[in-house]
Amino acid sequence: MYDLIIIGGGPAGMAAAVYAARKRLDTLLTANDIGGQMNWTTGIENYMGYQFIEGSDLIEKFEAQVNHFPVDQKIGQKVARITKIDSGFEVVSESGNKFQSKAVLLATGKRPRRLNVPGETELTGHGVSYCAVCDGPIFAGQKVAVIGGGNSALEAALDMVRIAEHVELVSATPLTGDTVLIEKLSNAKNLRTFLGHQTEEILGKDLVEGIVIKDLRTGEHKKLDATGVFIEIGLVPNSDMVRSLIKLNQFGEVPVNCSCETEIPGLFAAGDVTTVPEKQIVIAAGEGAKAALQAHRYLQRLAR
Amino acid sequence: MPEQKNIIIYTTPVCPWCHRAKEYLSSKGFSYTDYDVASDKEKAKEMIQKSGQMAVPVIVIGEEIIVGFNQTRIDELLAK
Structure with missing residues (x-):
């Protein structure tokens, strides 16, 4: 039985692993992947210590730091659920592997929100993409659609007006992204906004051939031609594995107090999956560190 | 030591996952051929035909195709 199982390989989980190892906790780090949302990020200019660093380079530095410590790692494994047992917790992976620990730190972050419309699942990877910065160049000279109205959608649209023949920007709401991005887009000749x-x-x-959109005011349907559809409508927390264990907030986030404690003693949470305001790498890393230290205090109390 | 399987990776220049996949292969001491499908239209077509996918990275190891940076799958295929 481990002292602590950390679930999640983003900045919160990796910072927690370093802090837990330095407190000599017998620790397992389990994650779908190393890096989390940093894998979707290109240039980072607001992580202290680096005036500019690529997301992938920062991940490698975090990873090297974690690997410096004796932390068991199970990467590439999805956690299906966490249950309470007499001696602590049991973490069960989708493939049926079971791990037990006295405390658990949930640092599972967020994932791109899906539209939940017909065709989306079937055509993901076949023209439907959640990573414009990755897949955008494949659609050079083609007609594409960007769905969403926030910063991610506007940045995707800005990338694509330079690459694609034509871009349709579709948003259910008014554009909520930064004014500077909206201004930049207003000069694009090959952009149409709905x-x-x-x-x-x-x-x-x-492969994707187009989309059907509905005018929310008139109810009228329109068909737009597109070979690529970039869905940028925000993020949802990866909190399904604790849904039966604790009460989530209206956004599906895990409520925590300022000590990263959840309503269940021994279950800690940190980073973007929690109710902590502002989703930033530096904040997630700090929260992860704090949660690991609080878990250590909890384990010390248990041992008394 | 057995000969390394042929590895091809299709990428785009700023894609973080592509970068991570290449770094991972290099860190394990594997050599690979990297095609930039943003600048090479023929290779982009080839990637879509081979994988049925319009997403990067696509990694071809021997006869097997991996879509995305799937570390576990890369390890499996290269361990054989």
Whole structure:
């Protein structure tokens, strides 16, 4: 039985692993991947110590620091659920592996929100993408659609007006992203914007051929041609594995107090999966460190 | 030591996952051929035909195709 199982390989989980190891806790770090949302990030200019660093380079530095310590790692394994047992917790992976520990630190972060419309699942990777910065260049000279109205959507649209023949920007709400991005986009000749339009369906058999949108004011449907659809409508917390254990807030985030404690003693949470305001790498790393130290205090109390 | 399987990776220049996949292969001492599908249209077509995917990275190890940076799958295929 481990002292602590840390779930999540983003900045919160990796910082927690370093702090837990330095407190000599017998620790398991389990994660879908190393890096978490940093894998979707290009240039980072606000992580202290680096005026500029690529997301992938920062991940490698975090990873090297974790590997410096004796922390067991199970990477590439998805956690299905966490249950309470007499001596602590049991963490069960989707493939059925079971691990037990006295305390658990949930640092599972967030993932891109899905539209939940027909065609989306079937066509993901076949023209539907959640990473414009990755897949955008494949659609050079083609017609694409960007769904969303926040900063991620506007940045994707800005990238794509330079690469694609034509870009349709579809948002159910007014544009909520930064004014500077909206101004930059207003100069694009190959962009058409549909505000107050909801995306209802993604069309195509083997590859994406277009989308169907609905004017929320008139109810009128329109079909737009596109070979690529970039969905940038925000993020949802990866909190499903504790849904039966604790009460989540309205956004699905895990409520924590300022000591990263959840309502269940021994279950800690840190970073973007929690109710802590502001989702930033530096904040997640700090929260992860704090949660590991609090878990250490909890284990000390248990041992008394 | 057995000969290393042929590894091809299709990438785009700023894609963080692509960068991570290449770094991972290098760190394990594997050599690979990298095609930038943003600048090489023929290779982009080849990638879509081979994988049925319009997403990067696509990694071809021997006859097997991996979509995305799936570390576990890379390890499996290269351990054989």
